[in-house]
Amino acid sequence: MDKLEFLRRELDSLHKESLFNEIRTIEGPQGAWIVVNGKRVLNLCSNNYLGFADHAELKEASKRAVDEYGVGPGAVRTIAGTQTIHLELERKLAEFKHAEACIALQGGFVANLAVIPAITGEGDIIFSDELNHASIIDGCRLSRAKVVRYAHNDTADLKKKIIEHKDSARRMLVVTDGVFSMDGDIAPLPHIVDVADEYGVIVMVDDAHGEGVLGDSGRGIVNHFGLEGRVEIEVGTLSKAFGVMGGFITGPEVLIDYLKQKGRPFLFSTGLTPADTAAAIAAVDVLTKGDELVRKLWDNASYFQEKLTDAGFDIGSTETPITPVMLGDEKIASTFSRKLYNEGVFAQSISYPTVARGKARIRCMLSAAHQEEDLDHALNAFVSVARELGI
Template sequence: MPADALNAFLRTQLDDLKAKGLYKAERQIQSPQMSGITVNGKPVVNFCANNYLGLANHPDIVAAAHAGLKAWGYGLSSVRFICGTQDVHKRCEQQIARFFGKGDSILYISCFDANGGLFEPLLTDQDAIVSDELNHASIIDGVRLCKAQRFRYKHSDMADLKAKLEEAKGCRFKMIFTDSVFSMDGDLARLADICELADEYQAVVGIDDCHGTGHLGATGRGGAEELGVLDRIDVITGTLGKTLGGASGGFTAASAEVVDWLRNRSRPYLFSNSVPPALVTAGMAALDLVDTAGELRTKLKANTARLRAGLEGAGFTVKPGPTPILPVMLGDAAVATKMAAELLKYGIYVIGFSYPVVPVGQARIRIQVSAAHTTEQLDHAIGAFTQVGKELGVLK
């Protein structure tokens, strides 16, 4: 039977992944998402969530979700342009647009869909898309669906970006698109320099701000606000599923014309069910909380600085960067997987990342800090990392 042959082949491939330390096993959490969670019946400190401000399960957000469920129902059973748009969707989109200072915004089930549905409607084979080589998989997939000429520049290399823009000079429209925060490395795109080059070459600038929105910038408007260029970014994609409550839902914020065109031509929007109203009302509450979350943003920076100093002081190599993403570089995939497993025994929940999520030879444990982490939790993590690092020979 063909299916038997396929299954046998996949078993060998899965065994190979396990042998190389590349197999991605899922651990079951038996508690809500917080800084401290229960995994396999054991309390552990959670350093794996994108819960940067600690808003996942915030009582105001949970209450807003309950209210949305009661007022608007469970789901729409339809796509937006048929019978799946409620006025709560429009109000949320207007709030997101105001939040970023853009003309309009459009909701998607996820930011993966927002990125997947962005490029193909806007750009043709007469145009060019210029993309950072370390952009998220959703951006890469969205670009693949687009017929525009593709140019990939070396990570944050402005000389290479300029060279690629020079190559694309004859194209009708040019779009530079980058993550604002690179989620595996914790660094920020050089957005000010990118905007200068965009002005020089008459290019549109777009960013994926999933890992920046809510906690970066003086008012939480993300990586572009942090770097002082929010008004110079033309297109922003993002998510309600990280800092903004941690559930699901994505968006694109841009000019009214861009958003209106996406409503008419973006395939993930046209052919996917509407975002459930409870997620919409919860997302709106999260945006309200971000506006008054200055103390949480300050706490997050302090927590990040404390943990980074402790790990570097112990002898770990932690990639530099201004965000709460701390990549502890280990190199070997098997070592990263083993270290994460051992840390779990000490009550620290982290994951080892290796190829294809990161380049070969750059395996790491990615720590994500939250404003909800206590000083005791951070110090416990430093001690556990140090102990396990010595046991595995990572530290001398």
């Protein structure tokens, strides 16, 4: 008897519904141009916003850290796995984010799993934007708190739901993505904070796509809106604009002290490697020295988005370098993506269940690593594929 037969059936049905994820292989480092399945293509898919994934200073820092600290921390952070380099990263990130303190974790996903269940539980209510990232959803589930979803970026709905539920809650938390990764729109954080303050609700923002992108030198959404000191919990990732691997949480010292005692992935899973930690420190150092890469990213985004719009494409409601090209139909989006690849442009289609049915799109991720001629190449490919498909 094949006890895993049900998995084969599940996989077959994913294939039948065109929902099977073909995992492409990148040969060599991330960059503006990459080799995918043997073909050199322009990369419009990665979260390498600032080009840090293959940055000379980050790579050098990693190599030095391996010589100095070895390749692995050898134990969980609370037993014998906290090296001086971890504390240096946490201190630098807290300084960079203008926060009191920081805790580094193994990923942004893990950071959400660490913080949400640590600070909420049965009897509490979490207000969660309906389009929040999967890791927030999973963190909420693990917490056993009651989850109340509010309409996307709708603070009137948030307020209504807080009023409806506040009398039955022990504690309340509102949690939102900072930048929504499928549409590139930004959470209305000042309004969320105002509503939350009115009812004593703790505010948490997951700034995975805002770090290195929004705010002064990429300090993120809280800095962008001048809300430092008014948002209790900021979650970040080191895996996107920072170009490396890992996650972190910044906030008041009391929160971070508590998470170092109660955050389960901190207590029960080994921390970042020395190489990752050192590269992340180098990323913070580069950003602290100047904002050239952040400005280049935004210049590239404006150029590309303006030209796409001029050519008649619908780029939705983006306010950031995340650039969705809305196509609607799932099959058209996947054909469009395949044809772009044939033209030398790697830009993936995103469709149901990641976004709603009928809202399929090609999602283009801009980077400071792109040059204007790269973007022109992409624009020409978009226009020629659209013409070929009669769009």
